[in-house]
Amino acid sequence: MQMVCSESSLFSCGRLCGNILACGNHRCQKTCHDVAIPRNAGYEAKLPGNMDKIDSCEKCTLTCQKIRTPPCPHPCMQQCHVGTCSPCSAPLKRSCHCGTLSHSFPCSSFNNFIQEERDKRLSCGGPCHRKLPNCSHLCSEICHPGPCKMATNCQKKVSVWCKCERLKKEWFCSDVQVAFSSLKLQNLRGPKGVGLLSCDKECLKLIEEQRIKEDTERIRQRASIVSEEPPKKVGRRKRHYGSHAMTEKSRFKEITQSIMKWCMVVLLVLLALSILYYGVQGLYSLSDWMNERESKRPRKKPSANFIMH
Ligand SMILES: [Zn+2]
Ligand SMILES: [Zn+2]
Ligand SMILES: [Zn+2]
Ligand SMILES: [Zn+2]
Ligand SMILES: [Zn+2]
Ligand SMILES: [Zn+2]
Ligand SMILES: [Zn+2]
Ligand SMILES: [Zn+2]
Structure with a gap:
């Protein structure tokens, strides 16, 4: 067309x-x-x-x-629009550096923080209190990002002893850690700090004395074991005899005591009887004597009457 x-x-x-x-x-x-x-x-x-x-x-x-700038995992919920998306307001939960507190930030503002600002905002402001990696203490710095600096600089006081545990001092934990690592003393009683101080003359003297005491004790024990025959069942037999002897001895003592008691009773009874006997005898002889005097008296009486006349 x-x-x-x-x-x-x-x-x-x-x-x-x-x-x-x-x-x-x-x-x-x-x-x-x-x-x-x-x-x-x-x-x-x-x-x-x-x-x-x-x-x-x-x-x-x-x-x-x-895609948002800076990118975030939250999709823009607006209708397809011109220009840039509005700032993401989705809440972001972030725990503080030490993990004690949980903060909530609007997504966009958190993502726009520079690192320094972010670290500052994430701190809970309290003590870090994370367990230090090289000791049993807790970090005392204010809640901070990254590893604890105190790990190699722990200022807590720790007791340290000499090998025989007579001498005692207080050291900084960090010094103890250094001493342990340099002296390779882990095999000793580690965290307690035993063996970090060196023993002095007094310690050595006491150790020597203790050694001598233990030696003599060992020799004495060996000698007593040798004298017991047969070597087996020594303890039991010895104890058995011992207890038997003990009961014999105590029974003997008991019998002696009861005999003594009965002797005393018999003696007392005899004493009482003899007192009674001689008392009665005395009374009789006294009355005899009185009677005798009475019988002599009438011969004097007339003379008395004579005097009265
Ligand atoms: Zn056309
Ligand atoms: Zn977002
Ligand atoms: Zn569109
Ligand atoms: Zn069209
Ligand atoms: Zn958008
Ligand atoms: Zn914290
Ligand atoms: Zn420590
Ligand atoms: Zn810390």
């Missing part, structure tokens, strides 16, 4: 429109149509306002598919 130029008007070519949509991110998928607002690839989208009323192209119905 031939068409003269004066009669020509707009017509559809049947292909896709492809005009940039108001969102600035997608292209129109309609079949070639009359485009009210043409937008090119470098289209700097402004906020649409009521432009969509006269816009003959599609209206984008997708949700935002942009």
